[in-house]
Amino acid sequence: MLHPKSDVDRLYLPRSKGGRGMIQLELSYKTSTIGLYNYLDNTEDWMLQLVNRHENSKRLHSVTKESDKFSRELDLEIEINNLLSPTEIARKTKKKAKHEGLKQLESRWQEKPLHGQFAARANNADVDTQATHQWLRNPGLKAETEGFILGSTGSKFCFTRNYQANVLHNGADPKCRFCDERIETIDHLVSGCSILTPGEYKNRHDRVGQYLHWKICNRFSIKTQSDWYKHHPEPVTEGKDVTILWDFPIQTDRTIQANRPDIVIKDRKNNQCFLIDMRVKVKVKVMNQTPGAEKKNYVDINNDQPEDRFLRRQDYVAPQVWNLSVDVRAKDSLIAGDETSMSD
Template structure:
């Protein structure tokens, strides 16, 4: 026969039944053996015989998916890189099977639950943290993980769009037969639905609701850059979700009969509250720097001791810098408070030091990383706007240290 095939095709139809042949010999004299019952072959990575072997494929995919997640979580990658690696290396294994292997909703959700269990065991996810937030984009305050169920739904949607645009008769028949158009409303807004569901939650969504008006897009830069260890990232996110058993949570949520105040408040200390502090005044021929130092003025002022005063004697600008790290819902009010507090001092310094310009610069970052929309402009005056993520990191790490010390987490 043509192409040197010695027998007939590997499987032939005879009298309405699939019959087994003796195999096929190809031109280079190699023989393609026929399949025995229960055997399979791979086509584009998918196991098939007379049909796609879904059960066998699902078992292989699950094992490989979980194996890769385990390997990634044992690495020393930072939090953001851990999620990126899972999305690109592990979820990709499942994505390839979308629209080909028949997954049930329970199977997909079981894999997602197993993923979260792995994350929790490896301290990447707090046990009480919000589940929906785990799958929200990092630019919107989530962790950015792609769920198995979401991945398959989105891929099926993409496949259905491709088939709908096809002009081939057989592909059009597939669209009609499978009812792919009906799946669109459930897959188009998957990420948006998760964000809205997370935001609407009475407890877990309170942080993002309370800080939404005063925050800037830079608030989530520390998340997008993924610069913090996975353990710290998980702890801070749980704190934002109010998932940690602080005294306030015990008092107002669990109705325990205890004080809601911070456990560090009221700790006894010496009369001198400091053991060491930077030198109060540093002065050169050109610059004068006052660190937590009382500024002498002609008039008695209530607020005359800002955190930092920087004076350029030659160009004669002066900057009054005051730093705060309040709870995130108070960021906007704290910034206004800082600016208003030192208005009188600003006038006195301008008059006594004969400064051409005096700026009051509030450096206020929320304990859990919130940044006000005006903060980048303030930091530009200090030529430090590129360090804003470093400031976030310092606040978040400080908060994490306090939480671990107080809650023993």
């Protein structure tokens, strides 16, 4: 069901940019026309040169005029390299036109006050755009499910009670159907409801941790299951030069509240220790948060460790997975298993 005033603009973008991979026919027509004009204008075939001359002399709907118009619309600056063949010139110009066209579609999407919020957020410097849109490349989901997820995150359309009460005005109570305390928005359901915290949210958090633990075990060549979802982290996993703790309290000399990071990696070979505490959040909370707030929780543990212990240095990593976006640091330091960023 569409709202009578809903946005009917159709912006088709590639999956790598957060779209659904369909072709924008209008843009396709424009880039083809520009490509055709550039081919005709540079061809050495005498018959095609005649066609070009005929197109140039037409008053209306000529390839030349349309190509000019579309190039202006796309802010396309065409530099002709005479060393290239007409086919290469046409292909290169078409590619450039497509690039400019997609850039315009992307910015039109981001400028939308409601529908563009997710697109704008996903393009921020702290978000790994490629990892964020990775799921769209091979989702294994039915088209309807994929559309529903994209609709919920991108355009905030979901049949929540808040939507029913404040958009459809059907007299529904906007309060959350589970906790009956807060307004039932998507953000509230995704990670703000007190009733869903112990079950749904904890399960989701543990599943993310399960993947990280599996990835870390693989990185340190510890034998694991072939698939991450079959992997069940043990409280203590021993490798050749490494001990990995999962949800395991760290013994400290004095009482410290935050002494239970999700994962601890004691790397004896490099004499390092990593405390990993991860969160699954909605973007609103991340944006409102003071940078480094979680790190403070673990400063006490760092200070508590006497220098003569085998750990020379400890580091703290806080991967954050938001609703459908991935923190750059999470990917760089853990998911990719990059050697340098782990030891930095």
